[in-house]
Amino acid sequence: MAPKHDLQYPKGAQNTLNRYSDRGSYDLEKVHKIVNSTPVLHVSFQPDPSDPFPAILPMIGQMGSFERPSSSISDPLDCYLHGYISSRVMNVSRAAIASGKPGLPVCIAASKVDGLVLSLTPNSHSYNYRSAVLFGYATPVTDTEEKEWAMEMITNSVVPQRYDNTRIPPIPAEMQSTQILRVTIDSASSKVRDWIPSDSAEDMANKEVVDKVWVGVVPVYETYGEPIPSPLNKVEKVPEYIEEFLKESNEEGLAYATAAGKRPLPVKAKTNHDE
Amino acid sequence: MAPKHDLQYPKGAQNTLNRYSDRGSYDLEKVHKIVNSTPVLHVSFQPDPSDPFPAILPMIGQMGSFERPSSSISDPLDCYLHGYISSRVMNVSRAAIASGKPGLPVCIAASKVDGLVLSLTPNSHSYNYRSAVLFGYATPVTDTEEKEWAMEMITNSVVPQRYDNTRIPPIPAEMQSTQILRVTIDSASSKVRDWIPSDSAEDMANKEVVDKVWVGVVPVYETYGEPIPSPLNKVEKVPEYIEEFLKESNEEGLAYATAAGKRPLPVKAKTNHDE
Numbered sequence: 315m316a317p318k319h320d321l322q323y324p325k326g327a328q329n330t331l332n333r334y335s336d337r338g339s340y341d342l343e344k345v346h347k348i349v350n351s352t353p354v355l356h357v358s359f360q361p362d363p364s365d366p367f368p369a370i371l372p373m374i375g376q377m378g379s380f381e382r383p384s385s386s387i388s389d390p391l392d393c394y395l396h397g398y399i400s401s402r403v404m405n406v407s408r409a410a411i412a413s414g415k416p417g418l419p420v421c422i423a424a425s426k427v428d429g430l431v432l433s434l435t436p437n438s439h440s441y442n443y444r445s446a447v448l449f450g451y452a453t454p455v456t457d458t459e460e461k462e463w464a465m466e467m468i469t470n471s472v473v474p475q476r477y478d479n480t481r482i483p484p485i486p487a488e489m490q491s492t493q494i495l496r497v498t499i500d501s502a503s504s505k506v507r508d509w510i511p512s513d514s515a516e517d518m519a520n521k522e523v524v525d526k527v528w529v530g531v532v533p534v535y536e537t538y539g540e541p542i543p544s545p546l547n548k549v550e551k552v553p554e555y556i557e558e559f560l561k562e563s564n565e566e567g568l569a570y571a572t573a574a575g576k577r578p579l580p581v582k583a584k585t586n587h588d589e
Numbered sequence: 590m591a592p593k594h595d596l597q598y599p600k601g602a603q604n605t606l607n608r609y610s611d612r613g614s615y616d617l618e619k620v621h622k623i624v625n626s627t628p629v630l631h632v633s634f635q636p637d638p639s640d641p642f643p644a645i646l647p648m649i650g651q652m653g654s655f656e657r658p659s660s661s662i663s664d665p666l667d668c669y670l671h672g673y674i675s676s677r678v679m680n681v682s683r684a685a686i687a688s689g690k691p692g693l694p695v696c697i698a699a700s701k702v703d704g705l706v707l708s709l710t711p712n713s714h715s716y717n718y719r720s721a722v723l724f725g726y727a728t729p730v731t732d733t734e735e736k737e738w739a740m741e742m743i744t745n746s747v748v749p750q751r752y753d754n755t756r757i758p759p760i761p762a763e764m765q766s767t768q769i770l771r772v773t774i775d776s777a778s779s780k781v782r783d784w785i786p787s788d789s790a791e792d793m794a795n796k797e798v799v800d801k802v803w804v805g806v807v808p809v810y811e812t813y814g815e816p817i818p819s820p821l822n823k824v825e826k827v828p829e830y831i832e833e834f835l836k837e838s839n840e841e842g843l844a845y846a847t848a849a850g851k852r853p854l855p856v857k858a859k860t861n862h863d864e
Contacts, residue, residue: 328642332675353702353716353809358633358643367603367724367775368633368643370698374716398780400607423645427628430813432831435756436744437763441628441649449642469711473807481710481798488712500642505673510819518821523756528824532748532835533814534628538705539843542850543805544785546793553803556707560807568814575817 321388328421328449329501336580337505343388345504346377348446350387350471352424353536357395359420359452361402373397375422376471380460380496393422393448393497394455394464404493407452417451420497428571430532433511434523440511442531442574446504450497464494475555508574531575535567596663603696603724604776611855612780618663620779621652623721625662625746627699628811632670634695634727636677648672650697651746655735655771668697668723668772669730669739679768682727692726695772703846705807708786709798715786717806717849721779725772739769750830783849806850810842 322340323329331338339345349355355375360368377391385391407418429442455461462484469477484492511529518524538560541552597615598604606613614620624630630650633643652666660666682693704717730736737759744752759767786804793799813835816827 327640328636328644332677354700354718356631356633356645356698356700358631358645358696360635360643361603365602366694368635368694368696369603370631370633370645370696370722372698372700372718372720402607419641419643421633421643421645423631423647425629425631425647427811430747432748432751433755433819435759435763436740436752437759437767439744439747439751439755443629443647445647447645465711469714472705472714473707476707476714477711480708480714480802481792481795484710484712488710492712510817511821513821517756520756524821524823526824527755528816528818528828528831529822530816530818530827532816532831535812535814536702537810537812537842539808539810539846541803541805541807542785542847543803544708545853546786546788546799547804548799549801549803552805556803556807571814572817578820 321390323499323502326501329447329503331503331505337507339504339506340502341504342390345446345448345502346387346391348426348444348504349375349377349393349422349424349448352426355395356423357420359403359406359418361406371398371400371403373399374468374472376467378464378467380463383463391499393450393499394468395452395495395497396464396468396492399493399495403495404454407454407495411453415451417453417498420450420452422448422450422497427534428508429534429575431511432532433529434513434517434527438511438513440507442507442509442571444504444506446502448497448499448502450499452495452497455494455496458489461489461492461494464496465492473556473559479553479555509577509579510575512579533568533571533575535571537564537567596665598774598777601776604722604778606778606780612782614779614781615777616779617665620721620723620777621662621666623701623719623779624650624652624668624697624699624723627701630670631698632695634678634681634693636681646673646675646678648674649743649747651742653739653742655738658738666774668725668774669743670727670770670772671739671743671767674768674770678770679729682729682770686728690726692728692773695725695727697723697725697772702809703783704809704850706782706786707807708804709788709792709802713786713788715782717782717784717846719779719781721777723772723774723777725774727770727772730769730771733764736764736767736769739771740767748831748834754828754830784852784854785850787854808843808846808850810846812839812842
Protein backbone atom coordinates (compact mmCIF):
# COMPACT_ATOMS: atom_id res chain seq x y z
CA MET A 315 0.00 0.00 0.00
CA ALA A 316 1.36 3.41 -0.92
CA PRO A 317 2.14 5.74 1.98
CA LYS A 318 -0.65 8.17 2.74
CA HIS A 319 0.01 11.72 1.62
CA ASP A 320 -2.40 14.63 1.75
CA LEU A 321 -2.53 15.66 -1.88
CA GLN A 322 -2.47 19.39 -2.52
CA TYR A 323 -3.37 21.53 -5.51
CA PRO A 324 -0.29 23.35 -6.79
CA LYS A 325 -0.21 27.08 -6.12
CA GLY A 326 -0.40 29.18 -9.26
CA ALA A 327 -1.36 32.65 -10.44
CA GLN A 328 -5.10 31.88 -10.18
CA ASN A 329 -5.49 30.13 -6.87
CA THR A 330 -2.82 31.52 -4.56
CA LEU A 331 -4.44 33.20 -1.56
CA ASN A 332 -3.02 36.51 -0.50
CA ARG A 333 -5.41 37.89 2.09
CA TYR A 334 -6.09 35.99 5.32
CA SER A 335 -3.84 33.25 3.95
CA ASP A 336 -3.91 31.43 7.32
CA ARG A 337 -7.55 30.59 6.59
CA GLY A 338 -6.64 28.93 3.32
CA SER A 339 -5.80 25.42 2.22
CA TYR A 340 -4.88 23.66 -1.00
CA ASP A 341 -5.74 20.16 0.29
CA LEU A 342 -7.76 18.19 -2.24
CA GLU A 343 -9.84 16.70 0.56
CA LYS A 344 -10.82 20.07 2.06
CA VAL A 345 -11.65 21.60 -1.31
CA HIS A 346 -13.66 18.58 -2.48
CA LYS A 347 -15.66 18.31 0.76
CA ILE A 348 -16.79 21.93 0.52
CA VAL A 349 -17.79 21.52 -3.15
CA ASN A 350 -19.67 18.28 -2.49
CA SER A 351 -21.69 19.69 0.39
CA THR A 352 -22.74 22.92 -1.35
CA PRO A 353 -26.22 22.71 -2.90
CA VAL A 354 -25.58 25.36 -5.56
CA LEU A 355 -22.24 26.00 -7.25
CA HIS A 356 -21.58 29.23 -9.12
CA VAL A 357 -19.91 28.66 -12.47
CA SER A 358 -18.27 31.52 -14.29
CA PHE A 359 -17.15 31.60 -17.92
CA GLN A 360 -16.53 34.07 -20.70
CA PRO A 361 -19.40 33.66 -23.19
CA ASP A 362 -17.63 35.42 -26.02
CA PRO A 363 -14.28 37.25 -26.26
CA SER A 364 -16.15 40.28 -27.64
CA ASP A 365 -18.56 40.37 -24.68
CA PRO A 366 -17.36 42.75 -21.96
CA PHE A 367 -18.91 40.68 -19.15
CA PRO A 368 -18.20 37.20 -17.83
CA ALA A 369 -21.33 35.14 -17.04
CA ILE A 370 -22.28 33.16 -13.94
CA LEU A 371 -24.63 30.16 -13.92
CA PRO A 372 -25.90 28.59 -10.69
CA MET A 373 -25.50 24.81 -11.11
CA ILE A 374 -25.57 21.56 -9.15
CA GLY A 375 -22.26 19.71 -9.10
CA GLN A 376 -20.21 16.97 -7.54
CA MET A 377 -16.58 15.88 -7.56
CA GLY A 378 -16.07 12.32 -8.80
CA SER A 379 -14.02 10.10 -11.04
CA PHE A 380 -15.66 8.12 -13.84
CA GLU A 381 -12.34 6.44 -14.67
CA ARG A 382 -11.79 5.35 -11.05
CA PRO A 383 -15.25 5.32 -9.42
CA SER A 384 -13.77 3.97 -6.17
CA SER A 385 -11.64 7.12 -5.70
CA SER A 386 -11.87 8.72 -2.27
CA ILE A 387 -12.67 12.38 -1.61
CA SER A 388 -8.93 13.13 -1.21
CA ASP A 389 -7.99 11.73 -4.64
CA PRO A 390 -7.75 13.76 -7.86
CA LEU A 391 -11.33 14.16 -9.11
CA ASP A 392 -13.26 15.90 -11.85
CA CYS A 393 -16.20 18.20 -11.20
CA TYR A 394 -19.46 17.17 -12.90
CA LEU A 395 -22.04 19.92 -13.41
CA HIS A 396 -25.75 19.80 -14.03
CA GLY A 397 -28.60 22.19 -13.54
CA TYR A 398 -29.39 25.20 -15.63
CA ILE A 399 -27.01 24.50 -18.47
CA SER A 400 -27.69 27.20 -21.00
CA SER A 401 -27.23 26.25 -24.62
CA ARG A 402 -24.70 29.09 -24.58
CA VAL A 403 -22.32 27.36 -22.18
CA MET A 404 -22.67 24.10 -24.12
CA ASN A 405 -22.04 25.87 -27.43
CA VAL A 406 -18.98 27.76 -26.21
CA SER A 407 -17.61 24.56 -24.63
CA ARG A 408 -17.96 22.72 -27.92
CA ALA A 409 -16.44 25.66 -29.78
CA ALA A 410 -13.47 25.72 -27.36
CA ILE A 411 -12.76 22.03 -28.01
CA ALA A 412 -13.22 22.45 -31.76
CA SER A 413 -10.60 25.21 -31.68
CA GLY A 414 -8.07 22.86 -30.07
CA LYS A 415 -8.44 24.03 -26.46
CA PRO A 416 -8.76 21.49 -23.62
CA GLY A 417 -12.30 22.81 -22.97
CA LEU A 418 -14.01 25.98 -21.80
CA PRO A 419 -12.05 27.72 -19.01
CA VAL A 420 -14.37 28.03 -16.00
CA CYS A 421 -14.14 29.13 -12.40
CA ILE A 422 -16.42 27.32 -9.93
CA ALA A 423 -17.17 28.72 -6.49
CA ALA A 424 -18.76 26.94 -3.52
CA SER A 425 -19.61 29.10 -0.50
CA LYS A 426 -21.48 28.42 2.73
CA VAL A 427 -22.24 30.90 5.51
CA ASP A 428 -21.89 29.28 8.97
CA GLY A 429 -22.40 32.30 11.20
CA LEU A 430 -22.76 36.05 11.60
CA VAL A 431 -19.67 37.31 13.42
CA LEU A 432 -20.76 40.39 15.34
CA SER A 433 -17.79 42.24 16.76
CA LEU A 434 -17.19 45.65 18.32
CA THR A 435 -16.70 47.72 15.19
CA PRO A 436 -18.36 47.45 11.73
CA ASN A 437 -14.97 46.84 10.16
CA SER A 438 -14.27 43.72 12.17
CA HIS A 439 -17.67 42.16 11.45
CA SER A 440 -17.41 39.00 9.41
CA TYR A 441 -19.04 35.70 8.57
CA ASN A 442 -17.99 32.26 9.63
CA TYR A 443 -17.85 30.50 6.27
CA ARG A 444 -16.47 27.70 4.16
CA SER A 445 -15.56 28.49 0.58
CA ALA A 446 -13.78 26.71 -2.24
CA VAL A 447 -12.80 27.82 -5.71
CA LEU A 448 -11.92 25.54 -8.63
CA PHE A 449 -10.36 26.53 -11.95
CA GLY A 450 -10.66 24.07 -14.81
CA TYR A 451 -11.67 23.16 -18.34
CA ALA A 452 -15.28 22.18 -19.03
CA THR A 453 -16.26 19.64 -21.68
CA PRO A 454 -19.79 18.41 -22.47
CA VAL A 455 -20.13 14.72 -21.56
CA THR A 456 -21.20 12.78 -24.66
CA ASP A 457 -20.58 9.19 -23.55
CA THR A 458 -23.91 7.67 -22.47
CA GLU A 459 -22.44 5.54 -19.70
CA GLU A 460 -20.52 8.46 -18.19
CA LYS A 461 -23.60 10.69 -18.46
CA GLU A 462 -25.81 8.20 -16.62
CA TRP A 463 -23.09 7.66 -13.99
CA ALA A 464 -22.90 11.45 -13.45
CA MET A 465 -26.70 11.79 -13.29
CA GLU A 466 -26.79 9.13 -10.59
CA MET A 467 -23.97 10.79 -8.60
CA ILE A 468 -25.57 14.23 -8.84
CA THR A 469 -29.09 13.00 -7.98
CA ASN A 470 -27.70 11.18 -4.93
CA SER A 471 -25.86 14.35 -3.89
CA VAL A 472 -29.26 16.01 -3.38
CA VAL A 473 -30.66 13.08 -1.36
CA PRO A 474 -28.50 9.94 -0.89
CA GLN A 475 -30.05 6.79 -2.43
CA ARG A 476 -32.61 8.88 -4.30
CA TYR A 477 -31.59 7.67 -7.78
CA ASP A 478 -32.45 4.00 -7.16
CA ASN A 479 -35.73 5.07 -5.60
CA THR A 480 -37.03 6.85 -8.72
CA ARG A 481 -38.17 5.75 -12.16
CA ILE A 482 -34.91 4.60 -13.79
CA PRO A 483 -33.18 4.09 -16.14
CA PRO A 484 -33.65 7.39 -17.95
CA ILE A 485 -35.46 6.98 -21.26
CA PRO A 486 -33.63 7.97 -24.47
CA ALA A 487 -35.43 11.35 -24.63
CA GLU A 488 -34.23 12.13 -21.09
CA MET A 489 -30.66 11.10 -21.88
CA GLN A 490 -30.72 13.34 -24.91
CA SER A 491 -32.12 16.37 -23.12
CA THR A 492 -29.75 16.00 -20.16
CA GLN A 493 -26.60 18.03 -20.42
CA ILE A 494 -23.66 17.38 -18.14
CA LEU A 495 -20.33 19.18 -18.11
CA ARG A 496 -17.14 17.50 -16.90
CA VAL A 497 -14.57 19.95 -15.54
CA THR A 498 -10.93 18.84 -15.41
CA ILE A 499 -9.40 20.74 -12.51
CA ASP A 500 -6.36 22.89 -13.17
CA SER A 501 -6.00 24.43 -9.70
CA ALA A 502 -8.09 25.07 -6.61
CA SER A 503 -8.10 26.43 -3.07
CA SER A 504 -10.33 26.65 -0.02
CA LYS A 505 -10.85 29.15 2.76
CA VAL A 506 -12.53 28.71 6.13
CA ARG A 507 -13.32 31.05 9.03
CA ASP A 508 -14.65 29.16 12.04
CA TRP A 509 -14.05 31.05 15.24
CA ILE A 510 -15.24 33.78 17.61
CA PRO A 511 -15.17 37.52 16.84
CA SER A 512 -11.84 39.26 16.72
CA ASP A 513 -11.25 42.90 17.57
CA SER A 514 -8.28 45.17 17.96
CA ALA A 515 -6.58 45.36 21.37
CA GLU A 516 -7.51 49.04 21.49
CA ASP A 517 -11.24 48.44 21.08
CA MET A 518 -11.22 45.54 23.53
CA ALA A 519 -9.62 47.80 26.14
CA ASN A 520 -12.27 50.49 25.62
CA LYS A 521 -14.67 49.91 28.54
CA GLU A 522 -17.36 52.21 27.20
CA VAL A 523 -17.46 50.31 23.90
CA VAL A 524 -17.30 46.85 25.46
CA ASP A 525 -20.10 47.68 27.91
CA LYS A 526 -22.36 48.82 25.08
CA VAL A 527 -21.82 46.44 22.12
CA TRP A 528 -23.06 42.82 22.19
CA VAL A 529 -20.35 40.66 20.64
CA GLY A 530 -20.68 37.07 19.58
CA VAL A 531 -21.62 34.70 16.80
CA VAL A 532 -25.09 33.93 15.46
CA PRO A 533 -24.88 30.38 14.05
CA VAL A 534 -26.32 30.07 10.52
CA TYR A 535 -27.23 26.75 8.95
CA GLU A 536 -29.40 25.43 6.16
CA THR A 537 -32.44 23.60 7.52
CA TYR A 538 -34.58 20.99 5.84
CA GLY A 539 -38.22 21.33 6.89
CA GLU A 540 -41.05 18.81 7.05
CA PRO A 541 -41.40 17.15 3.60
CA ILE A 542 -44.55 18.26 1.74
CA PRO A 543 -46.08 15.46 -0.36
CA SER A 544 -47.11 16.47 -3.86
CA PRO A 545 -50.83 16.12 -4.75
CA LEU A 546 -49.65 13.30 -7.03
CA ASN A 547 -47.90 11.40 -4.21
CA LYS A 548 -49.24 7.92 -3.44
CA VAL A 549 -46.51 6.77 -1.00
CA GLU A 550 -48.07 7.14 2.42
CA LYS A 551 -45.00 7.58 4.63
CA VAL A 552 -41.92 9.64 3.82
CA PRO A 553 -39.32 6.91 3.11
CA GLU A 554 -36.66 6.26 5.73
CA TYR A 555 -33.73 7.13 3.41
CA ILE A 556 -35.18 10.65 3.07
CA GLU A 557 -36.12 11.09 6.75
CA GLU A 558 -32.69 9.95 7.92
CA PHE A 559 -30.85 12.22 5.53
CA LEU A 560 -32.88 15.27 6.61
CA LYS A 561 -32.41 14.51 10.32
CA GLU A 562 -28.66 13.95 9.97
CA SER A 563 -28.14 17.03 7.81
CA ASN A 564 -30.05 19.26 10.22
CA GLU A 565 -28.10 17.95 13.21
CA GLU A 566 -24.77 18.31 11.41
CA GLY A 567 -25.55 21.83 10.23
CA LEU A 568 -26.48 23.04 13.70
CA ALA A 569 -23.51 21.27 15.33
CA TYR A 570 -20.97 22.67 12.86
CA ALA A 571 -22.22 26.27 13.05
CA THR A 572 -22.42 26.16 16.86
CA ALA A 573 -18.92 24.69 17.26
CA ALA A 574 -17.51 27.35 14.91
CA GLY A 575 -19.14 30.11 16.96
CA LYS A 576 -17.40 28.88 20.14
CA ARG A 577 -13.94 28.08 18.74
CA PRO A 578 -11.15 30.30 20.13
CA LEU A 579 -9.08 32.45 17.82
CA PRO A 580 -6.32 30.52 16.05
CA VAL A 581 -2.86 30.91 17.57
CA LYS A 582 -1.38 32.44 14.43
CA ALA A 583 -3.12 35.68 15.24
CA LYS A 584 -1.45 37.93 12.72
CA THR A 585 -4.32 38.07 10.25
CA ASN A 586 -7.20 37.22 12.61
CA HIS A 587 -8.42 40.74 12.84
CA ASP A 588 -11.34 40.94 10.43
CA GLU A 589 -10.96 44.23 8.73
CA MET B 590 -47.13 62.28 -8.30
CA ALA B 591 -45.78 60.36 -11.26
CA PRO B 592 -47.80 57.31 -12.32
CA LYS B 593 -46.42 54.07 -10.92
CA HIS B 594 -44.58 51.91 -13.44
CA ASP B 595 -42.74 48.70 -12.75
CA LEU B 596 -39.29 49.50 -14.08
CA GLN B 597 -37.61 46.70 -16.03
CA TYR B 598 -34.03 46.04 -17.05
CA PRO B 599 -33.72 46.09 -20.84
CA LYS B 600 -33.16 42.70 -22.45
CA GLY B 601 -29.77 42.35 -24.10
CA ALA B 602 -27.27 39.72 -25.18
CA GLN B 603 -26.12 39.06 -21.61
CA ASN B 604 -29.29 38.88 -19.59
CA THR B 605 -31.96 37.48 -21.90
CA LEU B 606 -33.29 34.21 -20.49
CA ASN B 607 -33.76 31.40 -22.96
CA ARG B 608 -34.50 28.30 -20.91
CA TYR B 609 -37.53 28.20 -18.59
CA SER B 610 -38.17 31.79 -19.58
CA ASP B 611 -41.56 31.72 -17.80
CA ARG B 612 -39.64 31.63 -14.52
CA GLY B 613 -37.77 34.80 -15.39
CA SER B 614 -38.29 38.48 -14.76
CA TYR B 615 -36.52 41.71 -15.57
CA ASP B 616 -38.32 43.75 -12.89
CA LEU B 617 -35.93 45.94 -10.93
CA GLU B 618 -37.85 45.23 -7.73
CA LYS B 619 -37.64 41.43 -8.06
CA VAL B 620 -33.96 41.47 -8.97
CA HIS B 621 -33.04 43.90 -6.17
CA LYS B 622 -35.00 42.00 -3.51
CA ILE B 623 -33.18 38.75 -4.29
CA VAL B 624 -29.78 40.49 -4.23
CA ASN B 625 -30.53 42.30 -0.96
CA SER B 626 -31.65 39.16 0.85
CA THR B 627 -28.72 36.96 -0.22
CA PRO B 628 -25.97 36.78 2.43
CA VAL B 629 -23.18 36.00 -0.06
CA LEU B 630 -22.99 37.30 -3.61
CA HIS B 631 -20.68 35.67 -6.16
CA VAL B 632 -18.75 38.23 -8.18
CA SER B 633 -17.02 37.20 -11.38
CA PHE B 634 -14.43 39.16 -13.31
CA GLN B 635 -11.57 38.57 -15.72
CA PRO B 636 -8.35 39.18 -13.75
CA ASP B 637 -6.17 39.57 -16.80
CA PRO B 638 -6.83 39.22 -20.55
CA SER B 639 -3.92 36.75 -20.74
CA ASP B 640 -5.37 34.58 -17.96
CA PRO B 641 -7.45 31.69 -19.37
CA PHE B 642 -9.80 31.64 -16.36
CA PRO B 643 -12.31 34.14 -15.01
CA ALA B 644 -12.25 34.50 -11.20
CA ILE B 645 -15.09 34.42 -8.65
CA LEU B 646 -15.02 36.19 -5.28
CA PRO B 647 -17.69 35.60 -2.62
CA MET B 648 -18.68 39.05 -1.32
CA ILE B 649 -21.32 40.82 0.76
CA GLY B 650 -23.37 43.35 -1.18
CA GLN B 651 -26.43 45.55 -1.22
CA MET B 652 -28.31 47.59 -3.80
CA GLY B 653 -28.58 51.25 -2.91
CA SER B 654 -28.28 54.79 -4.20
CA PHE B 655 -25.82 57.21 -2.64
CA GLU B 656 -27.09 60.02 -4.88
CA ARG B 657 -30.72 59.42 -3.89
CA PRO B 658 -30.61 57.64 -0.51
CA SER B 659 -34.42 57.69 -0.29
CA SER B 660 -34.75 55.52 -3.42
CA SER B 661 -37.07 52.55 -3.08
CA ILE B 662 -36.14 48.95 -3.93
CA SER B 663 -37.86 49.30 -7.33
CA ASP B 664 -35.80 52.34 -8.37
CA PRO B 665 -32.56 52.22 -10.37
CA LEU B 666 -29.82 51.37 -7.85
CA ASP B 667 -26.13 50.58 -7.75
CA CYS B 668 -24.68 47.46 -6.15
CA TYR B 669 -22.16 48.09 -3.37
CA LEU B 670 -19.75 45.24 -2.59
CA HIS B 671 -17.66 44.50 0.46
CA GLY B 672 -16.07 41.41 1.89
CA TYR B 673 -13.03 39.64 0.64
CA ILE B 674 -11.88 42.26 -1.84
CA SER B 675 -8.60 40.98 -3.19
CA SER B 676 -6.05 43.56 -4.10
CA ARG B 677 -6.30 41.97 -7.54
CA VAL B 678 -9.90 43.05 -8.11
CA MET B 679 -9.12 46.55 -6.82
CA ASN B 680 -6.03 46.78 -9.04
CA VAL B 681 -7.81 45.61 -12.18
CA SER B 682 -10.75 47.96 -11.44
CA ARG B 683 -8.38 50.90 -11.15
CA ALA B 684 -6.54 49.79 -14.30
CA ALA B 685 -9.87 49.55 -16.20
CA ILE B 686 -10.75 53.13 -15.26
CA ALA B 687 -7.25 54.37 -16.05
CA SER B 688 -7.59 52.86 -19.54
CA GLY B 689 -10.78 54.86 -20.16
CA LYS B 690 -13.33 52.09 -19.44
CA PRO B 691 -16.38 52.78 -17.25
CA GLY B 692 -15.00 50.30 -14.69
CA LEU B 693 -14.25 46.59 -14.40
CA PRO B 694 -16.91 44.45 -16.12
CA VAL B 695 -18.35 42.09 -13.52
CA CYS B 696 -21.16 39.57 -13.27
CA ILE B 697 -22.82 39.25 -9.86
CA ALA B 698 -24.98 36.24 -8.96
CA ALA B 699 -27.35 35.86 -6.01
CA SER B 700 -28.87 32.40 -5.51
CA LYS B 701 -31.01 30.89 -2.76
CA VAL B 702 -32.26 27.31 -2.52
CA ASP B 703 -35.84 27.15 -1.16
CA GLY B 704 -36.58 23.47 -1.54
CA LEU B 705 -35.61 20.05 -2.87
CA VAL B 706 -38.10 19.13 -5.59
CA LEU B 707 -38.29 15.34 -5.58
CA SER B 708 -40.22 14.07 -8.59
CA LEU B 709 -40.72 10.71 -10.27
CA THR B 710 -37.65 10.59 -12.47
CA PRO B 711 -34.09 11.89 -11.84
CA ASN B 712 -34.40 14.17 -14.84
CA SER B 713 -37.38 16.06 -13.46
CA HIS B 714 -35.78 16.63 -10.05
CA SER B 715 -35.14 20.28 -9.34
CA TYR B 716 -34.76 22.92 -6.66
CA ASN B 717 -37.17 25.59 -5.68
CA TYR B 718 -34.93 28.64 -5.85
CA ARG B 719 -34.61 32.38 -6.28
CA SER B 720 -31.72 33.67 -8.36
CA ALA B 721 -30.66 37.00 -9.78
CA VAL B 722 -27.80 37.99 -12.03
CA LEU B 723 -26.43 41.51 -12.49
CA PHE B 724 -23.98 42.71 -15.15
CA GLY B 725 -22.19 45.97 -14.51
CA TYR B 726 -19.06 48.06 -14.17
CA ALA B 727 -17.21 48.07 -10.84
CA THR B 728 -15.35 51.10 -9.51
CA PRO B 729 -13.53 51.39 -6.17
CA VAL B 730 -15.30 53.94 -3.95
CA THR B 731 -12.81 56.63 -2.95
CA ASP B 732 -15.13 59.29 -1.51
CA THR B 733 -15.07 59.02 2.31
CA GLU B 734 -18.71 59.98 2.75
CA GLU B 735 -19.92 57.45 0.18
CA LYS B 736 -17.68 54.76 1.68
CA GLU B 737 -19.04 55.29 5.18
CA TRP B 738 -22.62 55.36 3.83
CA ALA B 739 -21.99 52.03 2.05
CA MET B 740 -20.37 50.50 5.16
CA GLU B 741 -23.44 51.41 7.17
CA MET B 742 -25.83 50.00 4.54
CA ILE B 743 -23.85 46.75 4.24
CA THR B 744 -23.45 46.28 8.01
CA ASN B 745 -27.18 46.82 8.48
CA SER B 746 -27.89 44.27 5.73
CA VAL B 747 -26.33 41.61 7.97
CA VAL B 748 -28.34 42.67 11.04
CA PRO B 749 -30.66 45.72 10.78
CA GLN B 750 -29.65 48.58 13.14
CA ARG B 751 -26.32 46.91 13.87
CA TYR B 752 -24.21 49.84 12.65
CA ASP B 753 -25.49 52.33 15.22
CA ASN B 754 -25.05 49.70 17.92
CA THR B 755 -21.31 49.28 17.38
CA ARG B 756 -18.25 51.43 17.96
CA ILE B 757 -18.62 54.13 15.31
CA PRO B 758 -17.54 56.19 13.45
CA PRO B 759 -14.76 54.16 11.83
CA ILE B 760 -11.31 55.47 12.69
CA PRO B 761 -9.09 56.70 9.83
CA ALA B 762 -7.13 53.41 9.75
CA GLU B 763 -10.40 51.50 9.30
CA MET B 764 -11.59 53.82 6.55
CA GLN B 765 -8.29 53.34 4.77
CA SER B 766 -8.29 49.55 5.03
CA THR B 767 -11.94 49.23 3.97
CA GLN B 768 -12.45 48.65 0.30
CA ILE B 769 -15.85 49.04 -1.29
CA LEU B 770 -16.75 48.57 -4.94
CA ARG B 771 -19.67 50.38 -6.53
CA VAL B 772 -21.17 48.52 -9.49
CA THR B 773 -23.20 50.50 -12.01
CA ILE B 774 -25.74 48.07 -13.42
CA ASP B 775 -25.83 47.53 -17.18
CA SER B 776 -28.42 44.75 -17.26
CA ALA B 777 -29.95 42.14 -14.99
CA SER B 778 -32.51 39.38 -14.67
CA SER B 779 -34.05 37.09 -12.08
CA LYS B 780 -35.40 33.56 -12.07
CA VAL B 781 -37.66 31.86 -9.55
CA ARG B 782 -39.04 28.33 -9.21
CA ASP B 783 -41.62 28.10 -6.42
CA TRP B 784 -44.00 25.22 -6.98
CA ILE B 785 -44.65 21.50 -6.59
CA PRO B 786 -42.88 18.76 -8.59
CA SER B 787 -43.69 18.42 -12.25
CA ASP B 788 -43.50 15.18 -14.20
CA SER B 789 -44.42 14.04 -17.69
CA ALA B 790 -47.99 12.83 -18.33
CA GLU B 791 -46.54 9.43 -19.20
CA ASP B 792 -44.78 8.97 -15.86
CA MET B 793 -47.76 10.26 -13.90
CA ALA B 794 -49.97 7.65 -15.61
CA ASN B 795 -47.54 4.83 -14.74
CA LYS B 796 -49.16 3.23 -11.68
CA GLU B 797 -46.14 1.10 -10.83
CA VAL B 798 -43.89 4.17 -10.73
CA VAL B 799 -46.36 6.37 -8.86
CA ASP B 800 -46.96 3.68 -6.23
CA LYS B 801 -43.21 3.34 -5.59
CA VAL B 802 -41.71 6.85 -5.72
CA TRP B 803 -42.34 9.43 -2.97
CA VAL B 804 -42.87 12.80 -4.67
CA GLY B 805 -42.96 16.16 -3.01
CA VAL B 806 -40.91 19.12 -1.85
CA VAL B 807 -38.52 19.32 1.10
CA PRO B 808 -38.52 22.99 2.19
CA VAL B 809 -34.99 24.41 2.63
CA TYR B 810 -34.32 27.62 4.53
CA GLU B 811 -31.42 29.32 6.23
CA THR B 812 -31.83 29.27 10.00
CA TYR B 813 -30.29 31.57 12.59
CA GLY B 814 -29.48 29.65 15.78
CA GLU B 815 -29.18 30.80 19.38
CA PRO B 816 -26.63 33.67 19.55
CA ILE B 817 -23.34 32.64 21.21
CA PRO B 818 -21.77 35.47 23.25
CA SER B 819 -18.05 35.92 22.73
CA PRO B 820 -15.81 35.48 25.81
CA LEU B 821 -15.28 39.24 25.53
CA ASN B 822 -19.00 40.05 25.66
CA LYS B 823 -20.17 42.17 28.61
CA VAL B 824 -23.77 42.84 27.47
CA GLU B 825 -25.87 40.47 29.53
CA LYS B 826 -28.92 40.04 27.31
CA VAL B 827 -28.92 39.65 23.52
CA PRO B 828 -30.29 43.05 22.39
CA GLU B 829 -33.86 43.19 21.13
CA TYR B 830 -32.89 44.45 17.65
CA ILE B 831 -30.88 41.24 17.16
CA GLU B 832 -33.45 38.88 18.70
CA GLU B 833 -36.28 40.36 16.65
CA PHE B 834 -34.35 40.13 13.41
CA LEU B 835 -33.44 36.48 14.00
CA LYS B 836 -37.00 35.54 14.93
CA GLU B 837 -38.52 37.32 11.92
CA SER B 838 -35.95 35.92 9.48
CA ASN B 839 -36.48 32.37 10.71
CA GLU B 840 -40.26 32.69 10.46
CA GLU B 841 -40.08 34.24 7.00
CA GLY B 842 -37.64 31.62 5.71
CA LEU B 843 -39.81 28.72 6.85
CA ALA B 844 -43.02 30.37 5.60
CA TYR B 845 -41.60 31.13 2.14
CA ALA B 846 -40.10 27.67 1.59
CA THR B 847 -43.27 25.94 2.80
CA ALA B 848 -45.58 28.06 0.64
CA ALA B 849 -43.39 27.37 -2.41
CA GLY B 850 -43.56 23.62 -1.77
CA LYS B 851 -47.37 23.73 -1.82
CA ARG B 852 -47.95 26.10 -4.76
CA PRO B 853 -49.65 24.48 -7.78
CA LEU B 854 -47.91 24.41 -11.15
CA PRO B 855 -48.19 27.68 -13.05
CA VAL B 856 -50.87 27.74 -15.73
CA LYS B 857 -48.39 28.38 -18.54
CA ALA B 858 -47.32 24.76 -18.33
CA LYS B 859 -45.23 24.54 -21.47
CA THR B 860 -41.85 24.68 -19.76
CA ASN B 861 -42.85 23.44 -16.31
CA HIS B 862 -41.42 20.02 -16.84
CA ASP B 863 -38.03 20.09 -15.11
CA GLU B 864 -35.73 18.25 -17.42
